[in-house]
Amino acid sequence: MPKTTHPVVELLGDGIAAELSEAVHLLADLALPCAIEWRPVDLSVANRERRGRAVYDEAVWGIEETGVALKHPTATVKESPNQVLRKLLNLQVIHRPVQTIPGIPTNFKAEVDLDVVRIATGGTYDDPGQLVGGGETAVSLRIVEREACRQAAIFAFDLARKLRKSVTTSSKHTIQKVTDGLFEAVAKEVAKGYPDVPHRVELFDALLAKIVLKPRDFQVCLVLNEYGDFLSDMACGLVGSLGIGASGNYSFDAAGKVRTGLYDAAHGTAPDIAGQGKANPTAIFLAFSLLLFHRGETRAAEAVRHATLDLLREGSCTPDVGGRLSTLEFTRAVAARAQARLAGS
Numbered sequence: 457m458p459k460t461t462h463p464v465v466e467l468l469g470d471g472i473a474a475e476l477s478e479a480v481h482l483l484a485d486l487a488l489p490c491a492i493e494w495r496p497v498d499l500s501v502a503n504r505e506r507r508g509r510a511v512y513d514e515a516v517w518g519i520e521e522t523g524v525a526l527k528h529p530t531a532t533v534k535e536s537p538n539q540v541l542r543k544l545l546n547l548q549v550i551h552r553p554v555q556t557i558p559g560i561p562t563n564f565k566a567e568v569d570l571d572v573v574r575i576a577t578g579g580t581y582d583d584p585g586q587l588v589g590g591g592e593t594a595v596s597l598r599i600v601e602r603e604a605c606r607q608a609a610i611f612a613f614d615l616a617r618k619l620r621k622s623v624t625t626s627s628k629h630t631i632q633k634v635t636d637g638l639f640e641a642v643a644k645e646v647a648k649g650y651p652d653v654p655h656r657v658e659l660f661d662a663l664l665a666k667i668v669l670k671p672r673d674f675q676v677c678l679v680l681n682e683y684g685d686f687l688s689d690m691a692c693g694l695v696g697s698l699g700i701g702a703s704g705n706y707s708f709d710a711a712g713k714v715r716t717g718l719y720d721a722a723h724g725t726a727p728d729i730a731g732q733g734k735a736n737p738t739a740i741f742l743a744f745s746l747l748l749f750h751r752g753e754t755r756a757a758e759a760v761r762h763a764t765l766d767l768l769r770e771g772s773c774t775p776d777v778g779g780r781l782s783t784l785e786f787t788r789a790v791a792a793r794a795q796a797r798l799a800g801s
């Protein structure tokens with residue numbers, strides 16, 4: 457049977473981006489039961505300086521056509537490409553899975569496996585505030601939009617249904633009665649369409665304590681912008697790493713279904729190790745796994761994720777996490793393990 461082909465825009469970047477791109481191509485070629493048609497767009501500083509806005513237009517056209525992109529790290533010089541793309545593509549929701557990464561030292565003993573779904577617009581972050589009353593008081597607007605809440609809630613409940621997990625919505629709705637109250641009301645309404653997905657509501661301060669006490673009780677957590685910012689970083693702190701995770705960034709159509717997905721690693725361009733074959737491709741593999749999952753390649757997505765984590769668990773990894781393998785040696789090992797998983801499943 458011919459392989460399914462998925463066109464994917466690949467946003468090339470700076471520093472270790474070239475090595476990560478080579479690694480992800482090799483992994484796809486060696487291990488996947490589907491084919492990836494890479495459509496590269498060069499977002500490196502040099503090309504951004506040369507082409508200006510045209511390079512972003514090229515990226516946006518490509519992503520609107522394919523519906524998905526894998527983004528490599530880019531240096532922030534004048535503008536942050538992540539921020540520019542978020543605006544141009546209207547990326548409203550960030551999905552950040554945070555899981556215990558074997559081999560990464562952490563002060564926290566319990567296993568964490570959380571999916572933070574964050575409304576990436578509004579809250580208090582759209583308004584820096586202003587001084588009033590002769591500078592004696594500062595005030596800011598807090599914006600919660602029904603449509604953004606609805607899209608994020610549909611995303612969270614769809615995700616939980618696919619993963620057979622529960623959804624916790626969390627806010628301070630007892631104090632921020634109107635703003636957070638609107639968010640909880642919309643989430644409750646959306647939850648009615650998912651009677652098979654358990655849903656609970658927690659106050660956000662209590663949620664933080666409960667996640668630390670009993671992380672296993674929480675799975676998909678749906679939150680407003682600033683709460684998502686705090687929760688993602690706290691969860692990353694629990695697993696000992698801000699850099700090894702990945703995220704999916706989404707825009708939606710009028711029916712609330714995903715229109716475009718942009719996937720990236722949390723770390724930066726690591727200029728100190730660029731070109732030395734030492735880059736750890738774990739985060740970009742996890743980002744690629746999210747992309748495959750979104751494209752319906754569930755078995756391939758799981759194989760890539762588990763193969764990567766298995767090797768880390770065994771200590772077969774790159775030097776930054778205590779191993780001795782080069783980027784390409786680690787990639788070949790992940791590909792072989794993913795292939796074995798796919799053959800066995």
Ligand code: NAI
Pocket residue numbers: 472528529530531532533538699720721722723724725726727728729734735736737776
């Ligand atoms: P960084 O994440 O690039 O590096 C911090 C430390 O982690 C360095 O020692 C680096 O060698 C190491 N590191 C990071 N990723 C690694 C990997 N995959 N394998 C092995 N070691 C890794 O953060 P930094 O130094 O603050 O930023 C460098 C550049 O990256 C800046 O220009 C910044 O603007 C950009 N950046 C881009 C991001 C993106 O495109 N999503 C995110 C964060 C930073």
